[in-house]
Structures are given as C-alpha cells and as structure tokens.
Amino acid sequence: VPFLDDLDTPSVVVDLDVLEANIGRMAAHAKESGVRLRPHAKTHKIPELARLQLAAGSTGISLAKIGEAEVFADAGIEDVFLAYPVVGAKKADRVLALSQRMRIAIGADSVAGAATIGDVFHAAGRRIEVLLKVDCGYHRVGVSPEAAVTTASRLAELPGIALRGVFTHAGHAYHASGRDEIDRIARTEGEILAQAAAEIRAAGIPVAEVSVGSTPTARGSMGVAGVTECRPGNYVYHDASQVSLGTCGLGDCAMTVLATVVSVPAPERAVLDCGSKTLSSDPLRPRGEGHGWILGRKSRLASLSEEHGVVRVEPGESFRVGERVRVLPNHACVVSNLHDRVVLARGDRVEGEWRVAARGRVR
Amino acid sequence: VPFLDDLDTPSVVVDLDVLEANIGRMAAHAKESGVRLRPHAKTHKIPELARLQLAAGSTGISLAKIGEAEVFADAGIEDVFLAYPVVGAKKADRVLALSQRMRIAIGADSVAGAATIGDVFHAAGRRIEVLLKVDCGYHRVGVSPEAAVTTASRLAELPGIALRGVFTHAGHAYHASGRDEIDRIARTEGEILAQAAAEIRAAGIPVAEVSVGSTPTARGSMGVAGVTECRPGNYVYHDASQVSLGTCGLGDCAMTVLATVVSVPAPERAVLDCGSKTLSSDPLRPRGEGHGWILGRKSRLASLSEEHGVVRVEPGESFRVGERVRVLPNHACVVSNLHDRVVLARGDRVEGEWRVAARGRVR
Numbered sequence: 001v002p003f004l005d006d007l008d009t010p011s012v013v014v015d016l017d018v019l020e021a022n023i024g025r026m027a028a029h030a031k032e033s034g035v036r037l038r039p040h041a042k043t044h045k046i047p048e049l050a051r052l053q054l055a056a057g058s059t060g061i062s063l064a065k066i067g068e069a070e071v072f073a074d075a076g077i078e079d080v081f082l083a084y085p086v087v088g089a090k091k092a093d094r095v096l097a098l099s100q101r102m103r104i105a106i107g108a109d110s111v112a113g114a115a116t117i118g119d120v121f122h123a124a125g126r127r128i129e130v131l132l133k134v135d136c137g138y139h140r141v142g143v144s145p146e147a148a149v150t151t152a153s154r155l156a157e158l159p160g161i162a163l164r165g166v167f168t169h170a171g172h173a174y175h176a177s178g179r180d181e182i183d184r185i186a187r188t189e190g191e192i193l194a195q196a197a198a199e200i201r202a203a204g205i206p207v208a209e210v211s212v213g214s215t216p217t218a219r220g221s222m223g224v225a226g227v228t229e230c231r232p233g234n235y236v237y238h239d240a241s242q243v244s245l246g247t248c249g250l251g252d253c254a255m256t257v258l259a260t261v262v263s264v265p266a267p268e269r270a271v272l273d274c275g276s277k278t279l280s281s282d283p284l285r286p287r288g289e290g291h292g293w294i295l296g297r298k299s300r301l302a303s304l305s306e307e308h309g310v311v312r313v314e315p316g317e318s319f320r321v322g323e324r325v326r327v328l329p330n331h332a333c334v335v336s337n338l339h340d341r342v343v344l345a346r347g348d349r350v351e352g353e354w355r356v357a358a359r360g361r362v363r
Numbered sequence: 364v365p366f367l368d369d370l371d372t373p374s375v376v377v378d379l380d381v382l383e384a385n386i387g388r389m390a391a392h393a394k395e396s397g398v399r400l401r402p403h404a405k406t407h408k409i410p411e412l413a414r415l416q417l418a419a420g421s422t423g424i425s426l427a428k429i430g431e432a433e434v435f436a437d438a439g440i441e442d443v444f445l446a447y448p449v450v451g452a453k454k455a456d457r458v459l460a461l462s463q464r465m466r467i468a469i470g471a472d473s474v475a476g477a478a479t480i481g482d483v484f485h486a487a488g489r490r491i492e493v494l495l496k497v498d499c500g501y502h503r504v505g506v507s508p509e510a511a512v513t514t515a516s517r518l519a520e521l522p523g524i525a526l527r528g529v530f531t532h533a534g535h536a537y538h539a540s541g542r543d544e545i546d547r548i549a550r551t552e553g554e555i556l557a558q559a560a561a562e563i564r565a566a567g568i569p570v571a572e573v574s575v576g577s578t579p580t581a582r583g584s585m586g587v588a589g590v591t592e593c594r595p596g597n598y599v600y601h602d603a604s605q606v607s608l609g610t611c612g613l614g615d616c617a618m619t620v621l622a623t624v625v626s627v628p629a630p631e632r633a634v635l636d637c638g639s640k641t642l643s644s645d646p647l648r649p650r651g652e653g654h655g656w657i658l659g660r661k662s663r664l665a666s667l668s669e670e671h672g673v674v675r676v677e678p679g680e681s682f683r684v685g686e687r688v689r690v691l692p693n694h695a696c697v698v699s700n701l702h703d704r705v706v707l708a709r710g711d712r713v714e715g716e717w718r719v720a721a722r723g724r725v726r
Contacts, residue, residue: 008451008453008454008726009451009726010725010726011726042669042670064669064670065670084625084670085625085626085634086625087623087624087625087636087684087685088371088372088623088685090371091371109626109628110626110627110684112683112684112685113625113626113684113685116685135628139628139629139632140628140634140668140671140673141625141626141628141634141671142626142628143628144628171668260450260451261450262447262448262449262450262476262504263448263472263473263476263504263505264473265472265498265502265503265504265505265506265507266502269502271448271503271504273450274725276643276645276697277697277700277725278725280639280643280644281643281644281645281646281697282639282644283644305503305534306405306427306696306697306700307405307427307428307447307725308503308504310503320475321450321473321475321476322450322451322475322476322479333669334639334640334644334669337640337669337701338700338701338723338725339723339725340723359723360701360702360703360722362373362637362640362641362670362701362702363371363372363373363374
C-alpha cells in the first residue's frame, strides 16, 4: 500500500515528519531547561515510538498500568515510571517480577496504598522506588502540598519502599481559559512541587526527582527552578484539543483519521464511517462542541454514534458519498487505545505501520 | 480463578444468569410478536454470545462493519446483515468474499453508495441483498419516508443489487423524556417503516423484510403490523442508560466493571482504577451526569480521565484505599470495544471468559 489513497477507511494515520519534529522539539526544550524528559507513553502505547523518544534523549518513559509496562519490557524498554497510585498484592507481584527485568518505579499518594506494594518487596528482600504524588491544583489524586512532608516521611519509613521523589500532573490546564492561565498553571505546578521537595529535604529525607508533566504546561513547568524531570505525553501526536488550547498549530498534529463519507441524507448533514468506536467520545478541550475537525473544511463532526460521525455541513460546503476526508480527533491518547495498528505516512506516502502493542492493557 | 474476589481489577464481568434471562426474554417477545429477531452483535462482538442468541431462536445477527462479519464468519456464524451504509470498491471485494461463506446483506441509503457494491457483485455475476435505510425520526442516516419509494425503485434497478427490504433505527429513543415518549417513538418507528414498505410494494417492488431495531423501542415496535424483523443490540447486557430510560431494572444489567479504590485524597473524593480507557466517556442517556454507578452506593463516578474514575462521595458514604467495587457503565456497547476479554460469572463465581473477538474491527 504505497499511498494514503490506497488505504481502506477508517484508518488512523500518523505522519512521521510531524511526529519526528514533535519529538525533537520537546527533547530540545528539556535539554535547554536542564531537566530529564520521561514521556508518558500512554498516548501511543507503541514501543517503536518510545524508542524514537529515547533516541532523542529521554531517560525513560512513563506509563499508567503494569500491563503496559510488561509489553514495553518485552520490547526491551529498560526504565519505566508507573505514574499512577499502584495498589494491591496481585499488582505487587507483577511489579516485583518487572523489577527484575527493568528499572521501575511507581507512584503513590497514600501510605495504605504504597504498603500493599512495599510489603511484597520487603518479603522478597527488595525495595520499590516510589514517587509521592502531590496535588498541584487538579484535585484528582495526590496529597495536598501541606500534607506532603508528613506523607513522604511515613512512606520513607515503610518496609520495602525507597522514596525517589515527588511528582505531579497539572491536568487542570486542559480546562484553562487561555494561554495566560496555562502559563500560570505551569509555573504553579513547578513551584508547588519544588517547594514540597524542599520541605521534604528539610525534614531530612532525600528527594532525587521532582517530576512535573502535561503537554500544555510542559514548556512552562520545565523552566521552574528545582524541577528535575518532565512527563508530557500527548505532544508526540497533538490533537484538536491541543490546537484549541494553543499548545500547537494544526500543522503540528501528527495523528489523523482517514474516513469516508458513507451518507449525505440532507444538504446540512453528512455521515462519516468513523464514530465513537474510532474517535472515542472524549470532548474537545478546553471547551467547545463537536467530535473532530475535518482538515481543509469548516464543517465539523457535530455528534457521534458508535460507527457514525455526523457532520454538520457549513454553508458553502458540501460532501458526496464515497468522498474521503481526514479527521483531526479531539483527543489522540484515547484514539490510540481503540486501534490495534496505526498507519505510518510521510505526506501522502505510506511507509508502514506500527502495532499499538500495549493497547487495552487496563490492568 | 474461582471467585470474583480473586480477579485483578479493572475487569469487565458478565453475569451469565442475567445474560441468559435477557436473551430469553427478548426471544420470547419476538416469538409472541411473530417477528424474526436479528440481534445487533456490535454490543458484544463475541461469537459465543451470538450462538446463545441463535440458539434462542434468532434468525441471524446484525453487525456494522465488514471486519466484524469476517470474524463472525470465521466462527461459523452463517447469516449476517450489515446494518450500515456499506460504501466503496475495497469493501465490495470483501463483501463479495464473505457472500461465498455466509448469507450476507448490507444496508444502503443512497444509489451512489449501493452502486459501489453492486458494481463489483455484477462484475462477478452475483447480486448482493440490500435493505434500504429509512429515517424514522432519528435524523442520522436514511432516506426520508417520502423518498423511500423513489430510492427503492432506483436501488431495485441497479446491477448487482437485490432489494430485500427496508430497515430503520429509532436512535432518538435514547434522548426521549420518558417511557411515554419512547412508546410513541416505537410505534412511529414501526408505522413509518411499514407504511414505506406498503408504498414500495404498491410500486410493484417486493419487500421481504421490514426491519426495526433498538433496545428501548424493541417491544413496542415489534408489535406494529407489517414489521417482520427486529434488531436490538444492547438488551443482552443493558447498562445505566437503559435503567435511566426505564427499559430495564438494575437487576437486568449483566455487565459490570470490577474496580479498586486506588486513592481517597479527600473525604468527598475517591478514585477508582477505571477511567475512559475502561468505561469509555460516553454520556448517560437520556440525560444526567456522571460516568457510571457504583453498585450498592449512592456515590457515582462524577468524572473520568484515561485511567482514573473520580467518585463524588455522597454524605454518609466513605471509601478506603484497596476496597473493591462494581461499576455499572453508562454504555455497555462501547465498553465491549475497549476490552479483549470479558470474565463470565454467575453471582460471585467465575465460570470462564470470552474473547471479544471482533473488538476493534473498525473497517
């Protein structure tokens, strides 16, 4: 299959030129800022893509699930941080097994949760490296900055635990009103975490890693004094939400979905062969309607059902049955999780495909 | 793994007692109504489950994508209707290949679209059975009832096409205000389609199948005179949306997600290890907030990120790290599409698992 025109639809297409530029640009920012880059590979779930990130200077990767880490370990990736509160004895056994194949650390935001992993490592005469999650304002998981020293102290005393550092995620940047607010969130993200690290060190506990992360805040938070590591994920692909947030331009989006118009039931309505089982139903961030932008058109996907993408046709535009279009999804990370493979292209030329090897590894 | 308590989380659990009751009840409704039942297997994508539906008296199954039909053909399923406007020469080749392994028909709502398939069948000296989609008020795909005779006439004259009948889908029932409106939509669904069939027959074109479908409207539309077939999908599992719509009770929901509390960062907030990559971000229908109900609790999932389900803890309830809960998802059909396997249980006892063999077959 040498050209995009030869592909059947819907197909997820990754433009390698754009991808490589995105990888290179973030690596350069990290280098200039003097911080380690540990990209979150949940965005792509593809070991080959992680190797490009590592070749560009990343020190390791971040993941959320043990099953993902197992896939990446099988592919030869050697350094993973599970940026997630890993909890439970069954999971501890698997982390212990992984720790004999790769350098692995986990996140924690509670003593009770971390103890379920530490106990298993302790029984094996080992210690698992842990980073304490601190809430920098997203209010999802993580201890409050005020509770960071106390929790860090208790984690550091737990059997089977070695405290590597602290981490945070400024997910609230995805709900920000504009670049100014994102820049403010990025500074706060770095400052809150660096301050927590300073207070923990003042209590006599070493903090080797101060790790921030999120694509919209990456450039801003990397520049904060005391930050040692950054974990952006989405930047490899970008998506309509990143364009809306002002993180990037349309030309920086590497992932699109090639689709076919299967029905034009009315002049104001056209239907594509990509629905929520292809694009996901994730909303556009920070706000806004619709489920995907059609490249080169003003018309957008107004609603999705499972296999139908319903386009509200803008005045002056029209679509015909059989026509092919490219859709920029709202959220690239969840699109990856729906597909077994992505097609690799440079412009219109197809160069191969990658298997989304860690897709669906929810445990 | 003999009991649910032995499973790691998150796991998608299907209760076989509930599943079998759901299958039996819909089959009985169809039998009483004297219509053929052709369940939409997009809900489960599991050939073993389709065989239970066929054993209960279904005449065949419905699917949306050719790739799904290929998986079901490999599993020995012999009669499939692709209830979707199938368009394009590449797809025509695959439908032609399938037609030599099973009885297969496709949907169409345009002459241009159907011709792309008919041309390939004609060149092979064959004809593909087609059902014309009629819009009964959902306004997604389908010709208007007024255009049904004209389009049916043109389809019937196309080379390589044999018109089997007409079909519709009352998807707007998922946005209805209550049972009264759903019952009205169900009657209208059947009446519009039966009327279209009568007009097409009056023009001298045979109509063998008059096929309605959707779980909320199934019982009502089956009872309309002239309807010959019904294609509900979701009824095998049901979900929080069906309970909200009044289609079923909580006890009729066969699919739940077993999850673990991984963080309790504040008294009013708990976080489960299931996010949009496990539950999807599909909204609750017909309206309402949240992303899943926790069985036995008033607290619900207020928001999701990719691997986090954030519970808004109701007054008087509490959660602890490590605790396990069962989540009733908003929309079962999209949950199936996220997971490679579902666990089979009867009550607390695990009986095995099924592979979601047609998961991710978007083409």
